[in-house]
Amino acid sequence: MKNRPFRDRMGFALEGIRTGWAREASFRTQTALAGCALLALIVLRPAPVWWGLVAVTCALVLALELLNSAMEAVIDLLHPGIHPAVKVAKDMLAGAVLAISIAAVVVAVAMVVETGPRFLTEIGL
Numbered sequence: 083m084k085n086r087p088f089r090d091r092m093g094f095a096l097e098g099i100r101t102g103w104a105r106e107a108s109f110r111t112q113t114a115l116a117g118c119a120l121l122a123l124i125v126l127r128p129a130p131v132w133w134g135l136v137a138v139t140c141a142l143v144l145a146l147e148l149l150n151s152a153m154e155a156v157i158d159l160l161h162p163g164i165h166p167a168v169k170v171a172k173d174m175l176a177g178a179v180l181a182i183s184i185a186a187v188v189v190a191v192a193m194v195v196e197t198g199p200r201f202l203t204e205i206g207l
Contacts, residue, residue, distance in 0.1 A: 099148070105151070109144070112143050112194070127197070153171070
């Protein structure tokens with residue numbers, strides 16, 4: 083795949099996202115949560131820095147979920163049986179997704195804490 087035209091490489095990347103969507107319930111869930119985050123941004127209208135932080139954390143969660151799924155597929159191909167080393171690798175991959183997901187929740191809570199009171203005042207509550 084090296085030195086392929088940009089259009090081809092973009093196609094491979096989009097196919098990876100389509101495959102993740104088709105095969106991984108976790109990716110679909112994380113994508114739905116990213117959509118909820120976008121909706122919160124639209125409703126709360128926070129400062130631009132919050133848009134950036136939310137976009138980056140959502141992108142990291144989705145990217146890490148795809149990486150987790152890709153690594154699990156390779157691990158399963160190379161070693162389909164149950165092995166302690168396979169469990170360690172898969173658990174660590176899942177832990178990485180959990181860690182960035184927690185960070186995304188922290189960003190979301192911080193954004194709501196900062197922008198929520200202004201929003202409630204604007205709507206008369």
